[in-house]
Amino acid sequence: MTEITNNRFEHLLDLHHLKKTGPRLKVLAMMSAKNTATSQPDLEGLMEDVDRVTLYRILNVFEEKGIIHKIFDLNGTANYAICTSNCQEHLHHDEHLHFNCTVCNKVYCLNDLSLPAFNLPPGFKADGFTLYASGTCPQCSKK
Amino acid sequence: MTEITNNRFEHLLDLHHLKKTGPRLKVLAMMSAKNTATSQPDLEGLMEDVDRVTLYRILNVFEEKGIIHKIFDLNGTANYAICTSNCQEHLHHDEHLHFNCTVCNKVYCLNDLSLPAFNLPPGFKADGFTLYASGTCPQCSKK
DNA sequence: AAATTAAATGCATCATAGTTGCATTTGTGA
């Protein structure tokens, strides 16, 4: 983790009027170090020194502010990923494909893959979409 | 619940080599009486006389056999719906839209709405898809 | 119809995810 990256996170916390604390910066560092979403159990393991409750509160406030978004995998486990952009308080735009590998269980945010258009039956008014795919990821396909 | 409907469920259990028991028939009756998916907590409330563990085991075996499928709502709560067709042991085809109302929290299986085509990045091999939408359902829109 | 047996249920117990209240600590702005 570079100095510049760390500054970016401090700036991000400033933007949302959140105090720049050790646990919060660590959560952001852990999540940004990977190219997949991080599960709550994994995160809890990585944050040994931090209280479980504190972690839950950090994840909740980050999600509310639009810093991270939450994805449930095939087992219903909560996974978190840093939002790329355009997300604000109580208004997420994570309308991209979420790929859940059935071998390694990783969740990929495929941000570049925007959703194809489709129409809803009468009466339904949608304000958010997510497309899920399950299968084998590149790493697991190779073996 | 008609005699014919009940016979249909008994036949369904026969098909999958499952014993026709009270709790199992009751689960099927409860789920088929609604036009939306049923959450595990709701189901637990409806099945007062049946042990919690028995309910979990019924839901698991029904899902394995392809009788029902599991949908996690926006809160990560498990919801279950009877499969329409084409589902078999360990191979579900619930590749339709799941609409989660943010007001009443109901989950609708919009079976008729099949997914538009799209392509995955190289290396990803998908074998299952689900499209989620959240917003306001017809009932909740009216008010 | 009675006996047999594998399958299903119930009960006790445990594990993990997530929440709430409250005391203590700490970051930040004055």
Add this chain to the structure above:
DNA sequence: TCACAAATGCAACTATGATGCATTTAATTT
């Protein structure tokens, strides 16, 4: 450096889900 709101830690609690084992029951066989 002081004051205070914000954040953390700790204890306790709820809910979801799983596992082991004894008991019951549906379905088959005699």
